[in-house]
Amino acid sequence: MGRGYNTIAFDAARCDGCGDCMTACAGAKTGTQDKTRSRIQIVGDASGGFELALCRQCGDPKCVTVCPAGALTKDGASGVIDWNAAKCVDCLLCTVGCAYAGIALDAGSGHVAKCDMCYESPAGSPACVPACPHGALTYITTSRIYNEVGDWEDLFAPGLAGCQGCNTELLMRHTLRRVGPDTVLATPPGCVPGMGSVGFNGTTGTKIPVFHPLLTNTAAMLAGIKRQYKRVGREVLALAIAGDGGASDVGFQSLSGAAERNEQILFMVVDNEGYMNTGMQRSSCTPYGAWTSTTPVGKGSGGMPSQGKTQDAKNLPLIMVNHRCEYVATASTAYMEDLYDKLDKAIEASKRGFAYLHVYSPCTTGWRFPTDQNMEVARKAVETNFVMLWDYTPGAGLRFTRPVDQPLPVTEYLKAMGRFRHLSPDQISHIQAKVVENLAFVKQMVHRASAPGGET
C-alpha cells in the first residue's frame, strides 16, 4: 500500500503578499533575511492577487528523473524530494524539468534550492506556515490517518449497496477500522443497514457481530448487550451507528434514557437530515426550508404555497450535551483529522460512560447534488457555520474544534444543492438569521465553559 504525505496548502484568497513566509524560510534555510533565497516564492499578479511557486514533492518527480548525477531522490518515508549537495553538479537540468518552479537556482549559494518541508527541523513542520499572519498557509497532516488506518483491518464488507457519492461508506470503514474487532455493532433501520451492514443471504456485512434493532429501542438493546458482556467479564465496545431519524425522532426516548443512565456505549449518529432510505421523508433534523417528500414544494392548498419544511431543525447534539454525557461531539467527513480526534476521545469516554458522536452526512440523493460533491457540500456546511464542529466533556465543557473566523454567507451552502433551490429571499434571511442565532447560542456555552467559576 502506498503512503500519504504531509503537504503545505496555500489559500491565495488569504494572502496579502506580506512575504513573512519567505523571510521565515530564508532565515531557516540560509540564515539570511533575503526573500529571493526563500524556497517558497510568493509572486504578485497584475490584478493585486498573489500566486505561489513551491515544490509539490511530486509523486513522479521530473526533477529526479532528469538529474544526471543522482543528486535528487524521493524519500519514501517522508515523501520529501531530497537534494544531495555532494552529488549535485550544478547543471540546472532539474530546473528545466520541473514545470512548477519548485526547484530553482539560489544565487546566494550558487546551487539549486528547493523546499524540503523542514522535515529534519526539531519542530518537524515547515517554518513558513506559522510565520503566515493571515492563515494563508496550512500544514496538512491528514496523511497520518491514511498511513495508520491503511494498516488496520477493514471490517466492512467489500462493495456496497449505498447511493453513488454517499460518504457513509467512508464513515463505516473508518469507524470500524478504528474501533477494531472487539466491538458489537447495532444498526437500526436506515441507510447504514441499507448499504450492507446487516448483510445479505444469511451472512453479515461486517466482520464483527452486528444486529438490527428496532428504530425505537437501539440504545436500550445495546445497553443490555453491553451489560451482559460486562457480566461475563468480556471487554467489548458497544457501538451504535444510527440515522438522525432513528435517534432524534422515534429512537429518542431510549437514546435519552441510555444517556441519562450513563451506559457505557458509543452512539454515533449519521445525520443526513431525513429518512433518506425510505424515500426522503422529513425528520426533526431536517432544516427549515428544505424540500423532502413530506415537505414538498408546490402550489399548496388554501392559498398557502408549499415551500419546504416550515420548522427549524432540532439540535440533537446540544440536547445530548444537556445529558452531561461523558463525551459529545459534532463531526464532518470533510474534516477527517477532527473526526479521528473525536472518535479516539469517544472510544475512551465510552469505557467510562455514554459517548455521543454526531456526524453530518450530506445525502447526494435526498439533497440533490452531483455525486462528486459530497465533501464540498460537507465543507461548505462548516465554512458557512450552518453546522459547527465542537466537542464537550463534563470537565472542559464545550469548545469549538474548527472555529470559522470568516464564515461564508449561508447562500454558498444553500446553492450547492437542489433541496433549497426554491427558497424565497425571506426564507434565506430566516436561515441566515438562524445560523447567526445558533452560533451565538453555542458561543455562549463555550464562553460559560471557559469563564472563571464556570463548569468544572
Add this chain to the structure above:
Amino acid sequence: MEQTKYLVVGSSHAALEAVTAIRMHDAEGSLTLVTRDTLLPYSPTVLPYVVSGRSAPGDVFLRDEQFFAANRVDYRRGAALEALHTGRNAAELADGSEIIYEKVLLATGAAPAIPPIPGLDQVKYHVLRTLDDATRLHAAISQSKHAVVLGAGLVGMHAAENLVKAGASVTIVEMAKQLTDGYFDPTAAQMIEKAFVDNGATILTGSRVVKLAPSAVGATLTLENGKTLEADLLLVATGVKPNMDFLGDSGVAHDRGILVGDSMQTSVANVWAAGDCAQAKSFFSDDKVMNSILPDATEQGRIAGMAMAGDPGLKHYPGGVPLNTYHFFGRHAISVGSSRLTEGAEVVTRFDEASGRYLKAIFKDDRLLGIYGVNEFFDGGVMCQLILRRVDLSAVKQRFLANPLAVGRELMSKLWR
C-alpha cells in the same frame, strides 16, 4: 529458449524511465533489462563532471542493484544486443544467446561520431561517452600542456573549460561559424567565446582539420588554411551517432536514428525505441529529428514503457522541445525551445553589457516559441510548459520580458499549479 514479456535494451535515462512506467501498470509481467555496460546505470550527461573531478566516478550511479530487485527486473550487465530478429521476436546477444520477447524497447543510446579525417586513426585521441572515457580523460588532463578539442558542442566546451582550468593551452576547432551551434544563438555564443578567450583558450570557428599525423608530443593537426597545431591531448567531440548496428535486416525503419511514432513505436510490431537512438517528431514541425537531450530521453522512455504495458493513461508524445543548460566559468546559460525563426516570428532581445545578462525570446502570434538566457535566470520547466501549452501571452508580454522569472511563476500558478 529464454522468454520475457518485456525486454529493455540499455540502462540509461530512457531505459530506466521505461522500467518504472512498465512497473506502474504491470507489476508482475516478466521484465528483462540487458545492457552492454558492465557498470551500474549512469548518465552520459554527468561525464564532464567526472572529467573535472567534481563527481567521483563511483558516486554517479542512478540506480543500484536493489532497485532492479525491488522492481523484479532481471538486470544483466555486459550483455550487448548483437542482432534483432523481429520475424520471431528474438534478441540475439553478443554471447550468442537469444531472448524471446513479447515487447522490446531499444534504448541503446549513442556513441561518439568520429569524423572521417585522414590520419585520425593513426593518432591517440579521447572521446567522452562512457565512464571509462571520463576517467581516462580526467587522468590525462593534468598531464596536458597543449590540448586540442575538435567540436564546440556542450561536451567539447565542458572538457575545454576543464583543460583551461588545469593549466593547459587549449585550442577549440569547430566547423560551424559559432560555438555551441544549435544550442545557443550567436550573441550567447559570443559571450561564451569571450569567456573562453579571456581565460586563455584559442577558438577557431569556421575551421576544420584536414589531416592528422603522429608527432613527438602526440599529434600534429593540419587545418584547412594550412596552419598546423600540436596536441599532446586530442579530444574528438564532434557529435554522436545512434547505436543501431544491431538492426541489420530486422526491417525496423531508420534514418539518422530509429524512426518512431507518437508512442515511440517503430515501424515493426512489438518494437519500441526511445532516447538518443530514436528519431522522433519535433514539437515545432512534423519533421522527425534527433531530440538527443536528457529530458526528452526520460519523456520518451516513459511513453514507450506506458505504451508497452498498455497503460490507458498514455498521452502521445507532443514532440521534442530542445532544453539545454550550460555552466561556463561561473555563468549559466539556459535555452528552451526553438531557435528557428519561422515566418511571422517576433524576436525580442535584451542585453545588459555591464551585468552580462542576456535574454532573447521568440514569439509567434504572442505565443512563446523559444527563450534563451545568459546569467538571466528563469524557470526552464515553466517556460517549456508555456511553449507546450501554447499559452497566449499577449496580455502579459511586456511584463514577461521584463521579468520572465516572476511572471512565468505567476502564469504557472494561475494555469496549472
